[in-house]
Amino acid sequence: MELTDERKLELMQSAIKQAALSRAEDSRDHPRVGAVLADKEGRELVTAYRGERGTGDHAEFLLLEKAKERGIDPFGCILVVTLEPCTTRGPGKVPCATRIRESGIERVFIGMLDPNPPILGRGETILRWADIAVERFPGFLIKEIERDNARFIQRFKHAHLPESSRYVQTRITEVVTEEIRKSGFIIEGIPMDWDLTLEDVKEFCDAGAPESLRMRLGDILKNARAEAFDRKYENYTYEEDVRGLGLRWRNEIRDLLVSLDAAEYTRRRVIDVGIGNGLEAPRLLDSIRALTIVDIAERSLKRAARILPTARIVQSEAESLGDIESGSQDIYLSFRTYQSSLFDRGQAIREAHRVTRQGGIVLVSVSNGFLGRDGAFVPGHVLPRSSIVDRNRPFELAEEIRRKLSLFRFEGVGVRTGSGEIFIYGRRAR
Secondary structure, eight states, rough: OOOOOOHHHHHHHHHHHHTTTOOSSSOOOOOEEEEEETTTTTOEEEEEEEEETHHHHHHHHHHHHHHHHHHHOOOEEEEEEEOOOOOOSSOOOOOHHHHHHHOOOOEEEEEEOOTTTTTTHHHHHHHHOOOOOOOEHHHHHHHHHHHHHHHHTTTTTTSOOOTTSSHOOHHHHHHHHHOOOOOOOOOSOOOOOOTTTTHHHHHHHHOOOOOHHHHHHHHHHHHHHHHHHHHTTTTTSSSSSGGOOOOOHHHHHHHHHHTTTOOTTGSSSSEOOOOTTSSTHHHHHHHHOOEEEEEEEEHHHHHHHSSSTEEEEEEOOOOOOOTOOTTTEEEEEEOOOTTTBBBOOHHHHHHHHHHHHEEEEEEEEOOOEOOOGGGGGSSSSOOTTOOHHHHHHHHHHHHHHHHHHHHEEEEEEEEESSSSSEEEEEEEEO
């Protein structure tokens, strides 16, 4: 019997109920943590919560202790825990992430990441690097956990991105506004919203503009957006990107393609939409025989072309792949493009559906965080006009993309969390 999505949710809800029983060891704000151990089929074996038996005892520690007492071997089992396992403890104590890694547990579902900077993201990374399959709770359950731990999270409210971060300093909407002004439009700025599209900006700028400018507005905006992406990503590196921590994210993509019966993806017709400067290409895309790379940003695309000299090069928007023949691609890839500012995800998915053959695969990702101060993983997406990160935004965005793929009748639509991004995938109906 396989672990069904319904059973996953039941185990997660059971862990949340355990968390509600948590006992704090002192007057400070501590997290409420619940944990459940289950077998591969999802049958519940042991439960525990923070402070259940003693002051400050962590839920994962208690869970493994209770399993040992009952003669239950956790090898190959599933752990469901509401908070990311700790990576540091007091003298003589073993961190929970280490205990889990050494227990033989095969799969872990994590609720919210620990907002404490020395732990944030590191506990999850330790488990992934131990080849433990790690997945996150769905967004609506994470919100519930965060509401229950609001005071604990508040302790670390300033652990966000530094003002020097590329994600804070270079904002697509600000560059687009600057480019629009150069073309003769008199505007103070454009609205700031995650879901704003280029078409929305066109409607905003169109009001009150001279006829001569309105005639060229579409091209002006496309060029402005292209310039903005070039400024931000032409010289982009993994210095502030969790993908810079190693090759694990490439392995996650390959593993996902294997699960979609595309282990031999290098022999198929593949299109990568939003290739940027090609930084993601080595050891992932460079051996594909029939590869098409697409980006709106001219200078970035030229850099990508030097990395992938045999690829077909197309400078185009993801929302309008006019140069790509309908049904011509076996696999459509787009990594971290669908989270872009001024991006029409619905139209991009329509184009993905058009260019992918029947039975072909669409695989899209959105980032799930950044490297912040001292290399700490900061989960979420940056709020408009701030350096503050919204932890729930990536999951909300992934769910939106999943729904849109389902609306277009893609089959086998699913979501999988990786070490630094969330993957959304499906297969075009035959």
